[in-house]
Amino acid sequence: MIDGILGFAVLLVKIAVVLGILLLLAAYLVWMERKLLGRFQVRLGPNRAGIFGLLQPIADALKMVTKEDIVPDQADRLLFLLAPAVVTATALLMFAVVPFGPDLTLMGKIVPMVVSDINVGLLFVFAMSSLGVYGVALGGWASNSKYSLLGGIRGAAQMISYELALGLSLVPVVMLSGSFSLVEIVRAQARIPFVLIQPVSFIIFIIAAMAESKRIPFDLPEAENELGAGYSTEYSGMRFGMFFIGEYVHIQVLGALVAVFFLSGWRGPVLPGPVWLLIKMLAVAMVMIWIRATLPRFRYDQLMEIGWKVLIPVSLINIVATGALMMLF
Amino acid sequence: MTIYSAIFYLLAALIIATTALAITRRNLVHAVVYLVISFFGSALLFFLLGAPFLAALEVIIYAGAIMVLFLFIVMMLRIEESKRRIFPLSQWIPAAVLCVIYLGMLAVILSGIEGDMRLETAVAVPAAFSMWIFRHGWLAVEIASLILLVALIGALHIGRRPAAADKKEAQ
Numbered sequence: 296m297i298d299g300i301l302g303f304a305v306l307l308v309k310i311a312v313v314l315g316i317l318l319l320l321a322a323y324l325v326w327m328e329r330k331l332l333g334r335f336q337v338r339l340g341p342n343r344a345g346i347f348g349l350l351q352p353i354a355d356a357l358k359m360v361t362k363e364d365i366v367p368d369q370a371d372r373l374l375f376l377l378a379p380a381v382v383t384a385t386a387l388l389m390f391a392v393v394p395f396g397p398d399l400t401l402m403g404k405i406v407p408m409v410v411s412d413i414n415v416g417l418l419f420v421f422a423m424s425s426l427g428v429y430g431v432a433l434g435g436w437a438s439n440s441k442y443s444l445l446g447g448i449r450g451a452a453q454m455i456s457y458e459l460a461l462g463l464s465l466v467p468v469v470m471l472s473g474s475f476s477l478v479e480i481v482r483a484q485a486r487i488p489f490v491l492i493q494p495v496s497f498i499i500f501i502i503a504a505m506a507e508s509k510r511i512p513f514d515l516p517e518a519e520n521e522l523g524a525g526y527s528t529e530y531s532g533m534r535f536g537m538f539f540i541g542e543y544v545h546i547q548v549l550g551a552l553v554a555v556f557f558l559s560g561w562r563g564p565v566l567p568g569p570v571w572l573l574i575k576m577l578a579v580a581m582v583m584i585w586i587r588a589t590l591p592r593f594r595y596d597q598l599m600e601i602g603w604k605v606l607i608p609v610s611l612i613n614i615v616a617t618g619a620l621m622m623l624f
Numbered sequence: 625m626t627i628y629s630a631i632f633y634l635l636a637a638l639i640i641a642t643t644a645l646a647i648t649r650r651n652l653v654h655a656v657v658y659l660v661i662s663f664f665g666s667a668l669l670f671f672l673l674g675a676p677f678l679a680a681l682e683v684i685i686y687a688g689a690i691m692v693l694f695l696f697i698v699m700m701l702r703i704e705e706s707k708r709r710i711f712p713l714s715q716w717i718p719a720a721v722l723c724v725i726y727l728g729m730l731a732v733i734l735s736g737i738e739g740d741m742r743l744e745t746a747v748a749v750p751a752a753f754s755m756w757i758f759r760h761g762w763l764a765v766e767i768a769s770l771i772l773l774v775a776l777i778g779a780l781h782i783g784r785r786p787a788a789a790d791k792k793e794a795q
Contacts, residue, residue: 374657415750418680422667425688429660432692436653436699444699451696455689475750 305401309410313390321543322352327577328584335588362532370529371437378434379530379537385427386544392416393551394478396561396568408561408568409478416477417469420552421462424507428454430541431509431516435526446525449595450509450516456599457506457513460606464499467617468556481560488559495613497557499606504549505583506602508542512590515598550579631672639665652698656691663687674747 326341326348333340341348366375396408413419428451435447469475471492472483483489490497506513517525527538554560554575561568593601639662646658663686670679711719757765 371653374653413676414747415676415680418677418684422680422683422688425684425692426664428688428692429657429695432695432699433653433657436695448696448699451692451699455692455696458689473751 301404305406306410313395313410314387317387317390317544317547318540320547321540322356324543324546324580325355325539326352327580328587331581331584332588335585356536359533359536364532364534365529367438367440367529369439371439374433374437375529376534378430378437378526379534379541380430381433382427382430382541383537383544385423385430386541386548389420389423389548390544390551392419392477393548393555393572394481394560395551395572407478412476412478415475417465417475417480420477421458424461425454425458427541427545430538431526434530434538435516438526438529440529442523442528443526446516446518446522446528449522450526453506453509453513453516453598453602456602457503457606460499460602460610461503461507463607463610463614464496464503465556466610466614467493467496470614470617470621477555477560481555481562484559484562488557488562490557493557493613493617495609497553499610499613500556501553501579501582502601503606504553505586506598508545508549508583510542510546510583511587512593513598514592515595518592546580546583547576550576550583553579628672632669635665635669635672638662639669653695656695656698659694660687660691663691677748677750677753 329351330340330348341351344350344354366372391410392413394407394409394412399406399408431450431454432447435443435445435450438444468480468489471489472480474480474483509516515525516522517527522528527535530538551572554572558575560575561572563571563574566574642658642662642665646655646662649655649658663682667679667682667687670676670682
């Protein structure tokens with residue numbers, strides 16, 4: 296009984312720490328993105344609030360919270376209020392299966408450094424990712440506005456298309472590690488990270504992950520110049536903030552997943568596990584920001600063509616090739 | 625009552641309630657949302673019964689893929705809310721027949737030896753599950769994939785524009 300209560304307490308602490316870090320980091324990822332985008336475009340970026348504009352995220356958060364929360368007259372109230380929460384919650388939940396360090400021994404008990412190591416961890420990530428579509432689609436529909444609806448439909452179409460490539464690109468990783476558990480996948484990369492064995496999977500996964508998080512060059516659901524802000528057009532205040540935070544949490548989670556699947560997770564010399572995971576995560580996020588600053592937005596037909604005619608066939612060939620090589624050696 | 629059976633009854637109530645709501649809603653988007661919650665509840669039930677693999681597949685395929693397509697179509701078509709009766713009288717008879725058959729089957733199963741059997745709790749490991757299904761159910765898997773392939777080819781054929789229309793657009 297005591298063990299059960301202690302275990303529950305440890306679990307709660309882990310959840311609190313992970314949520315706290317994810318949300319805090321989401322705010323500072325926005326700051327990092329604005330600062331980097333500024334530099335890419337030969338300007339300074341935010342520099343008024345605090346040194347280097349470090350207090351900017353706090354100022355932004357205060358602004359969001361104090362703004363009026365408007366629900367449009369003709370909107371479907373319940374779904375309208377619920378949609379941003381779905382986006383943020385599914386993004387946060389995905390992190391539950393990401394391991395962030397080697398097992399810790401605390402008072403003679405082994406404490407695994409992961410919120411929950413279920414034997415279908417990878418599928419759990421996909422389940423959450425596929426539920427995240429509802430936030431976008433329902434948010435767009437419930438607003439009862441043409442721009443929002445178009446944004447929602449585009450978002451749903453895009454996320455369904457790229458989910459397939461995302462899933463198929465990970466099949467070779469599962470084949471090599473022999474498990475769906477993220478802890479096992481990190482363990483399988485003790486000698487050599489999978490990016491060196493599966494570079495094709497790595498590239499497909501990164502492209503699909505960028506499309507899943509709906510960022511430039513894949514930001515058609517919120518294309519500013521044609522749709523206002525797409526599915527989030529009618530949202531204001533902290534509900535808009537939720538969509539925003541959801542996007543940045545998503546970037547972090549995808550960064551962490553890239554690290555776990557291809558860059559050997561928390562493994563690394565000298566520094567402790569969580570620090571390595573953080574470094575890898577931020578490195579992936581930085582590459583995403585860099586790509587955002589470099590590329591223009593895709594056209595809709597290009598987006599669909601890349602997803603269905605390039606990424607999916609290539610990942611299927613990659614699976615067959617991996618299987619053939621595993622049979623031979 | 626253990627905590628597990630409490631969770632079981634809670635989930636069962638949730639599933640029945642949301643399913644009932646799903647089939648009585650006039651607004652199709654609401655119906656889809658309730659059905660998604662119902663599928664999610666079933667997934668949690670699978671998880672509770674020690675089948676995390678099935679639970680994950682239930683969410684990914686039913687809640688995450690099929691229902692998103694439903695929602696997509698409903699959003700695209702902007703279907704007017706229908707004014708007709710929700711359960712037309714002509715549907716009552718087949719529904720009643722199915723109910724009787726189902727209840728009969730349930731009674732037969734429960735009155736047999738299996739009705740009193742207590743099953744051991746087992747957690748299905750994905751690898752063991754796949755081994756079993758590809759060893760014992762390979763024919764069913766192949767038939768299912770063949771049907772899906774046929775559907776795929778059919779969809780491609782219907783979706784394809786006639787060659788003449790393509791040419792006209794190119795000019």
